[in-house]
Amino acid sequence: MDDIFLDKNENPFDIPESIKYQLLEYIKNTAMNRYPEKGLPHLLEKIGNFLGLNGENIIAGNGSDELLNLIIGNAKGDIVINTPTFEMYSFYAKNFDYNTINIPLNDDFSIDTDSILSKKNAKLIILCSPNNPTGNIIKRSDIEKVLSMNIPTILDCAYLDFSGEDYIDLIDDYDNLIILRTFSKAFSMAGFRVGYGIANESMAKKLRGKQSPFYLNLLSSKMAEIMLDNYSIVQEHVKYIIDERERVYRNIKDLSYPSHANFLLLKEDIYDYMRKNGVYVRKLPFMENKSRLTIGKREENDIAIKLIEDYIQSRE
Numbered sequence: 555m556d557d558i559f560l561d562k563n564e565n566p567f568d569i570p571e572s573i574k575y576q577l578l579e580y581i582k583n584t585a586m587n588r589y590p591e592k593g594l595p596h597l598l599e600k601i602g603n604f605l606g607l608n609g610e611n612i613i614a615g616n617g618s619d620e621l622l623n624l625i626i627g628n629a630k631g632d633i634v635i636n637t638p639t640f641e642m643y644s645f646y647a648k649n650f651d652y653n654t655i656n657i658p659l660n661d662d663f664s665i666d667t668d669s670i671l672s673k674k675n676a677k678l679i680i681l682c683s684p685n686n687p688t689g690n691i692i693k694r695s696d697i698e699k700v701l702s703m704n705i706p707t708i709l710d711c712a713y714l715d716f717s718g719e720d721y722i723d724l725i726d727d728y729d730n731l732i733i734l735r736t737f738s739k740a741f742s743m744a745g746f747r748v749g750y751g752i753a754n755e756s757m758a759k760k761l762r763g764k765q766s767p768f769y770l771n772l773l774s775s776k777m778a779e780i781m782l783d784n785y786s787i788v789q790e791h792v793k794y795i796i797d798e799r800e801r802v803y804r805n806i807k808d809l810s811y812p813s814h815a816n817f818l819l820l821k822e823d824i825y826d827y828m829r830k831n832g833v834y835v836r837k838l839p840f841m842e843n844k845s846r847l848t849i850g851k852r853e854e855n856d857i858a859i860k861l862i863e864d865y866i867q868s869r870e
């Protein structure tokens with residue numbers, strides 16, 4: 555049997571062939587010797603409209619990772635992160651020789667707002683909701699407390715589609731807020747590398763001003779537009795994944811924390827055990843004795859559940 559990959563929080567569903575043909579059609583009819591439209595205003599407008607905003611509120615990039623790199627690179631000072639969280643924040647900070655202030659999450663994985671509030675000299679604060687790898691969402695009131703410090707703040711919402719918890723309206727009240735989202739997870743487009751930021755117009759404009767004019771290639775930006783036109787398929791897949799997440803959680807509760815994302819944080823490091831049995835889960839470098847399981851297709855999840863049930867039994 556082929557190995558099963560439940561390690562990178564990817565969408566288990568590829569983009570349907572009928573939708574891929576729309577990109578092929580575009581490829582046939584598009585001059586590839588020309589640069590893309592400068593700044594990609596069409597894409598930004600389309601993302602903006604999808605969110606009930608306009609293009610002025612949006613910045614897009616080669617994955618939200620590129621936007622993290624851009625924003626962190628411009629922080630020019632200490633960066634507050636809430637650990638354990640997405641490893642790329644400290645990776646980029648280190649690349650730029652900036653110090654990260656690691657504020658440990660509380661025991662229930664909520665953020666320690668009092669400690670964050672005490673870091674008045676930080677140049678950037680990064681929040682992640684739902685947080686990777688803990689899977690919980692941050693309380694809105696906690697986010698607002700942090701935003702009230704008036705320090706530039708990234709709210710990474712890569713998994714928002716699986717939580718239903720939206721914070722977009724906060725950009726009207728807080729011009730220091732940059733919400734990051736991605737086409738990599740819910741939209742099944744990890745291979746194309748498209749992410750975007752949402753902010754009030756002046757913040758978004760400031761950030762766009764730091765980008766090169768041709769920041770995404772023709773195909774990635776077109777594919778993002780095509781998927782926005784086919785949002786119903788995204789919704790179908792998201793619903794499937796949420797239903798499966800709840801089913802997997804019910805079955806392996808003893809070993810798993812609940813989650814608002816497309817993955818479950820496991821209470822032990824079962825990487826070696828799962829790998830021996832053909833299933834890849836994620837080892838967590840900054841969380842010893844834990845691991846992370848991405849929600850896959852039903853039949854993949856069945857195999858993972860069976861293995862984990864056996865594991866739990868063998869311990870008892």
Ligand SMILES: *Cc1c(COP(=O)(O)O)cnc(C)c1O
Pocket residue numbers: 563616617618619620640682686710712735736737738739744747748749
């Ligand atoms: C997967 C993930 C991203 C997405 O990265 P892309 O570069 O857009 O693929 C961003 N933030 C977090 C927390 C993630 O887990």
